[in-house]
Amino acid sequence: MRRLIWPSVALALVIAYPLLFSTPFQQRLGALILLYAIAASAWNIVGGYAGQVSVGHVVFFGCGAYASMAAYSHFALPPLVGIPAGIIVSVLIAAVIGVPTLRLSGHYFSMATIAVAELVRLIVTNTEFLGAAVGLSGPTVPRTMLDLSFTSALPYYYLFLSVLLITLGITWWMANSRMGFYLRAIRDSERAARSLGAPASRTKLYAFMLSAGLTSVAGALYAMMFGFVDPESGLGILISVKMLIMAALGGAGLLFGPLVGAAILVPLEEISNNLLGGKGAGLTFVVYGAIIVLIARFQPGGILTLIKRLWARGGKTPEPTVAAGATHAP
Amino acid sequence: MSSILVQVIVGGLLLGAVYALFSSGLTLIWGMMNIVNFAHGDFVMLGMYVAFVVWTLLGAGPFLGAPVAALVLATLGIIVYFGLIRSVMKGPMLAQILGTFGLALLLRYSVFWGFGANFMTLPENLVGGTFDVLGIRIQASRLLAGVVALLVTLGLHLLLTRTSLGSKMLAVAEDSTAAQLMGIRPDTMQAIAWAIAAGATGIAGALIATFFYIAPTVGETLAIVAFVTVSLGGFGSVPGALVAGLLIGVIESVSAYWIGAVYKDIVVYSLFLCFLWFRPQGLMGKS
Numbered sequence: 001m002r003r004l005i006w007p008s009v010a011l012a013l014v015i016a017y018p019l020l021f022s023t024p025f026q027q028r029l030g031a032l033i034l035l036y037a038i039a040a041s042a043w044n045i046v047g048g049y050a051g052q053v054s055v056g057h058v059v060f061f062g063c064g065a066y067a068s069m070a071a072y073s074h075f076a077l078p079p080l081v082g083i084p085a086g087i088i089v090s091v092l093i094a095a096v097i098g099v100p101t102l103r104l105s106g107h108y109f110s111m112a113t114i115a116v117a118e119l120v121r122l123i124v125t126n127t128e129f130l131g132a133a134v135g136l137s138g139p140t141v142p143r144t145m146l147d148l149s150f151t152s153a154l155p156y157y158y159l160f161l162s163v164l165l166i167t168l169g170i171t172w173w174m175a176n177s178r179m180g181f182y183l184r185a186i187r188d189s190e191r192a193a194r195s196l197g198a199p200a201s202r203t204k205l206y207a208f209m210l211s212a213g214l215t216s217v218a219g220a221l222y223a224m225m226f227g228f229v230d231p232e233s234g235l236g237i238l239i240s241v242k243m244l245i246m247a248a249l250g251g252a253g254l255l256f257g258p259l260v261g262a263a264i265l266v267p268l269e270e271i272s273n274n275l276l277g278g279k280g281a282g283l284t285f286v287v288y289g290a291i292i293v294l295i296a297r298f299q300p301g302g303i304l305t306l307i308k309r310l311w312a313r314g315g316k317t318p319e320p321t322v323a324a325g326a327t328h329a330p
Numbered sequence: 331m332s333s334i335l336v337q338v339i340v341g342g343l344l345l346g347a348v349y350a351l352f353s354s355g356l357t358l359i360w361g362m363m364n365i366v367n368f369a370h371g372d373f374v375m376l377g378m379y380v381a382f383v384v385w386t387l388l389g390a391g392p393f394l395g396a397p398v399a400a401l402v403l404a405t406l407g408i409i410v411y412f413g414l415i416r417s418v419m420k421g422p423m424l425a426q427i428l429g430t431f432g433l434a435l436l437l438r439y440s441v442f443w444g445f446g447a448n449f450m451t452l453p454e455n456l457v458g459g460t461f462d463v464l465g466i467r468i469q470a471s472r473l474l475a476g477v478v479a480l481l482v483t484l485g486l487h488l489l490l491t492r493t494s495l496g497s498k499m500l501a502v503a504e505d506s507t508a509a510q511l512m513g514i515r516p517d518t519m520q521a522i523a524w525a526i527a528a529g530a531t532g533i534a535g536a537l538i539a540t541f542f543y544i545a546p547t548v549g550e551t552l553a554i555v556a557f558v559t560v561s562l563g564g565f566g567s568v569p570g571a572l573v574a575g576l577l578i579g580v581i582e583s584v585s586a587y588w589i590g591a592v593y594k595d596i597v598v599y600s601l602f603l604c605f606l607w608f609r610p611q612g613l614m615g616k617s
Binding site: 293 | 364365366368372413415419421422423424425426427428429431433434435436437438439440442445447488546549554557561592593595596599600602606607608610
């Protein structure tokens with residue numbers, strides 16, 4: 001029972017956060033942290049646990065965002081209806097592009113995913129049905145509760161929190177199942193994993209599809225909160241980059257890594273945008289870039305790995321901790 | 331063939347020579363240390379801005395812009411190698427990819443912050459005029475850029491294959507431990523490779539700036555062009571990059587002419603994916 005105390009306290013604090021910090025800015029900030037944490041956690045399944053650094057996850061994010069907005073603008077349905085459609089389309093896309101792309105390893109995989117993302121963005125930008133360069137909008141005035149269009153960020157906060165808990169639950173379950181063990185073995189050495197009989201291609205593909213489906217939910221929630229999606233906000237490469245850097249900063253391949261990363265980077269971005277206005281956008285990404293370079297150079301395991309190591313050093317046994325994915329790829 | 335199509339193809343070849351020049355930098359680094367520099371396109375972008383600054387401060391054209399850009403970028407290459415790449419190379423795959431990706435963001439948005447997001451161009455008359463050769467009209471700036479890029483790429487190839495420095499670099503690429511036993515310092519050779527590769531992007535940037543738009547985000551597109559060129563030519567091969575660069579330039583120009591400028595990137599990106607998926611060893615490599 002004692003080991004449940006700290007997690008319960010943390011959960012209670014997270015639930016109480018928007019009541020303790022109740023200005024609209026703080027509530028919105030909390031909601032955005034959770035939203036990005038969902039997307040980064042979804043990325044973490046493929047990028048962290050399986051070690052396949054995808055820079056194209058924005059494709060799935062965009063699928064969810066566009067599906068929910070299309071449900072409204074083309075069929076006058078609540079955007080919520082688009083979520084299952086977005087999941088199905090993303091999982092299908094993941095299956096189709098996953099088969100040839102996951103055969104590529106390391107840098108090749110990352111390059112291919114960038115190309116897929118840019119290709120999809122260009123195609124959508126030239127597709128009338130998806131609003132071309134202008135994009136699609138959601139309901140301006142909520143018709144029913146089902147439209148999930150609120151002026152306050154509070155309902156979004158609890159909605160995102162429940163989705164994040166489900167995402168983390170699925171990730172935890174996956175990490176502790178046979179699949180999780182296969183994925184970590186593949187990350188450390190795909191050749192060794194294969195030779196020991198782990199079905200590497202199939203496992204990577206399943207992880208990619210699972211991750212895609214969850215990412216599309218994040219995209220749909222994003223579009224519902226902001227009420228619109230366009231090629232830049234739904235399919236821009238920077239969204240992939242944000243997922244990647246949040247997971248890596250917190251700790252890629254660790255359950256709570258993406259949440260920690262989001263809790264650091266989202267406030268940084270919001271506050272600098274608020275202080276510096278439009279000019280701040282550039283500076284924010286300069287800082288983002290610098291942080292990524294510093295993590296890659298000094299602490300590839302992320303902050304949680306660093307804390308674990310310091311913790312172990314402070315304790316009685318200085319056990320060597322293995323950083324997430326710190327083993328060499330051949 | 332209509333003379334317009336010939337003109338389009340010639341324009342594509344000249345642009346392709348510049349593609350070949352900066353792509354050979356990417357392929358050199360890949361060949362020597364199995365690292366893809368995701369900031370490669372942003373190096374070219376930086377070269378464009380150096381040329382722009384040289385022009386605004388000194389009023390000098392590409393004849394001064396290119397050498398200055400080469401020098402600035404080569405220095406940056408050495409700094410990046412010792413500051414980041416050397417340690418990241420020993421780290422996990424995630425660190426290798428993150429490292430140069432972060433660098434790309436850092437460079438792109440520093441320029442964005444300093445110069446703004448607006449598209450800029452060098453004045454038309456910097457390398458002015460057009461030639462009429464056999465009924466084909468060629469812009470002087472593109473001709474100059476294409477010819478210089480071609481010469482520098484060939485020079486790079488000769489440097490790698492015909493000089494003792496080239497042999498040493500090849501030795502490090504083959505087996506860095508064995509090279510070390512022969513008295514070659516892998517560290518020095520790899521730093522030189524980064525200087526050469528980054529210097530090549532500097533020259534390419536200064537050349538391309540004379541007729542291309544200049545913007546902080548241009549590196550994103552150019553990086554993918556370099557990826558396509560390198561995958562088509564075979565990872566690690568400079569002659570491959572040269573042929574592939576020329577080919578990509580032509581494919582881009584012809585598809586822009588036939589199906590519209592909007593779709594030329596779609597064609598090139600699809601081609602890239604097809605090659606990665608079905609023929610990762612490139613056009614000329616053996617399976």
